[in-house]
Amino acid sequence: MFASCSAASSAQDAANSSANQPVSDTSGLATTEEVQAMCRLLGAVATKQGTDVTAVFTDNQTGTMCEQAAIEASRPRH
Numbered sequence: 001m002f003a004s005c006s007a008a009s010s011a012q013d014a015a016n017s018s019a020n021q022p023v024s025d026t027s028g029l030a031t032t033e034e035v036q037a038m039c040r041l042l043g044a045v046a047t048k049q050g051t052d053v054t055a056v057f058t059d060n061q062t063g064t065m066c067e068q069a070a071i072e073a074s075r076p077r078h
Contacts, residue, residue, distance in 0.1 A: 036069050043070030 030038075046053040053074040057067045 035066065039066035039069035040073035042066075043073030046070065047074040 042056065043053045046056055053070050054062075054067070056070065057064070061067060
């Protein structure tokens with residue numbers, strides 16, 4: 001799951017996916033909110049499994065909105 005989510009956050013993958021969709025058909029594309037929710041889920045699952053969420057992302061994916069959402073979700077709630 002981590003590798004798939006991490007790879008999906010790549011701008012290149014998103015661009016390639018979009019490029020393969022007909023211009024009029026965007027039904028298969030995830031919304032920004034759906035992607036953010038998946039990234040938060042990634043962070044929560046990583047924490048539950050005892051994995052450092054920052055280790056899930058490769059160097060070229062650090063600083064992304066997905067990584068930030070995952071890190072935020074991995075922090076303990078008060």
